[in-house]
Amino acid sequence: MREQRKVTDSYWLHTAPGPDHPALDADLEVDVAVVGAGIAGLSTAHALARAGRRVAVLEAGRAAAGVTGYTTAKLTAQHTLVYDRLRRTRGPDGARLYARSQSEAIEHAAELVAELDIDCEWETRDAYTYVGDPSRVAEVRAEADAARQAGLPASFTTETGLPFPVAGAVRVTGQAQFHPVKYLRALTADLLRLGGRVYEHTRVTGLTEGEPCRLTTAAGPVVTARHVVIATHYPVFDRALLFARLSPRRELVVAGPLGDGPDPDGMYITPDENTRSVRTAPYGPDGQRLLVVTGEHFTPGTGDPRAGFDRLAAWAETHFPGVTLDHAWATQDNESTDTVPLVGPFHPAARHTYVATGFGGWGLSNGIMAGLLLTALITGRDCLWRELYDPRRLKSVVREAPSLLKTQAEVARHFVGDRLKPPGSVADLAPGDGTLVRSGGERLAVHRDEEGALHAVSARCTHLGCLVSFNRAERAWECPCHGSRFAVDGSVLQGPAVKPLERRELD
Structure with a gap:
């Protein structure tokens, strides 16, 4: 990859290192233990602390330095081509609930940014899903119609701020982008102010469900809690068999100052070309912009990402000739077999354990949504979209079957084939x-x-x-x-x- 500078961390982590938090060194008793300090875990912990619960967050590494620290940081309810699919598989009401839950997550984050005066480079931007292939325009038109029917300010357009023509695009106005690590650093500080606790370098290795639940850690201390939330992106416990319903994918990111080139003034994504996601962010004190380009997704453990980095950098430099790509990193996502996140009770028999996973590349809005949903479940409040995201949902089994079988066939191929x-x-x-x-x-x-x-x-x-x-x-x-x-x-x-x-x- 042709680059002038490369850092080991993402741009977000590089520019917001944050304070250290202690490792857990003694047994602990709390109302709620949250495993995982990414956007989902910290959003859940913060909302619960505001509701008066004693909360502890247990993180195997550093807070905000997992998947959330490597995101492209788009906070939008427009998730590529999701609404037409939801309209067909979950009906118009399911699509509306999805749009409302994502929009309320964005509104919640905006309220916190204002209330806590968080300096996280918050910007309002329009979100676009575009295609360059004229044969896919019908898909985009259907998505625009479905998103509009679901309640989003969506429309079909052929005009964008990109430096190249598109065949068609869905435009959703009034979405947001921000510096995710700066946002979570401030959220963590407020969590501590509210009496919550955050423990880093504390790997959870065991869970015993009951009243109360018990978590064991690699270093020895035990955490006793009435409720446990597993927010580790991919669940670290398999009793719910969620691994059969999740597919991991890794995606590459290149970024650097845009230079004198035009700012596309929006957040863009296309399913073409093995995915291309584009946006800019504030960069430096003189009004420069940082170009962030994502794509070239692949299954972890397959292929050579070096070639993907080369292709992604070449694409960025072709379309944005003045860019200087001095950052490169990769992120990881998990997609559920029915494309809807799994947020709620951990398994059918669960009474006090909860999970948040399967965000499908849209972890920021889904992570905040998960925090609001799980807080409602734990505090006994109703939530309109509880059933939509419930991991125990049974009606989706038939819909999931082809994807589930395909996922497990791929796992079996690796399990057997790699040994040969x-x-x-x-x-x-x-x-x-x-x-x-x-x-x-x-x-x-x-x-x-x-x-x-x-x-x-x-x-x-x-x-x-x-x-x-x-x-x-x-x-x-x-x-x-x-x-x-x-x-x-x-x-x-x-x-x-x-x-x-x-x-x-x-x-």
Whole structure:
């Protein structure tokens, strides 16, 4: 990738490092324990604290530094081509509830920004879903009609601020964009002011449901809580079998100062070209804009992201010639098999455990929506869209069946097929690269560092046993089945796995 500067973190994390929070070092008792300190977890914790509940947030890494810290930071109710699909699968009422829930999430965030005087570069922008292929214009027209019927200020247009023509686009006015990490830093500060607690570097490894519930952590302390919320993006517990209804995908991001080129003045996304998402953000004190381009999605553990970064950078530089791409990162999302997030009781028998997952690439509005919904459920208030997002929904089973079967067939293909692939060779391993080898009767994941030393760990993902694969662009081991990610030393970077890859010695 041609770039003048590259940082290991996203632009959002790079520009809002934030304070450290302590690790949990003693047993704790609270009303609600929230596992995960991303947009969903912190929004839930903050809303519950405002409702008078004693809340603790438990984060395996750093607050706001997971998936939320790597987003493109669009806060919109316009989610590509979702409303025409919802109108067909959930009926007009389902589409209206979806639009209302997303819009109320945006309004809630706007109210907090004003009330708490949060300096998070909040801007109102129109959102567009566009296509360049004339054969897809009918899809876009149907989406505009469905979104308008659902209650959004939506219309069909062929005019945009992009520096190239489009065949058609859905335009939804009055949406928002912001600096997500600055927003969450302020939300966390207010959570602490309200008496909530945030613990970083505290990995939760076990859950016992009951009255009360108990959470165990890798370091030993136990958390006792009347209610538990699992907001880890991909649930770290499998008792609900939600892993069968979720598909992980990874997406690349390039960003940098726009230069003298025109600002497209909007938030744009297209399903064409393996996805392209475009927006700008404030950059520096002199009125410059930061161009953020996302796309080239792939299943974790498959392909070579380096080629995707090259394609994405080339696309950005072609359409925005003055841009200087000095940031590059990747993000990860999970999509449910029926495309609607899973937010509510963890499983059919759950009484005090809740989950928020399956945001399908729209984690900001869905994360805030999840916080409002879960707070209503825990405090005993009604919520109009409770049934729409309920993970226990049964009417969607038939609708989900084809996608569910396809998802599980892909998992089975990796589980079996990856074991049949010929092993790699340590002798051929370049510095910085990794491969799977056979040693002592098992598959090992071997990485050669820049000094030439070899580091070996078990290649079996500690979640459900699929074989990991090496991501050369980010230098991480990734599971193609459910999206767990590990550092080269085997430590967990991203769940659902909660245990590291076991270290091994090479023969």
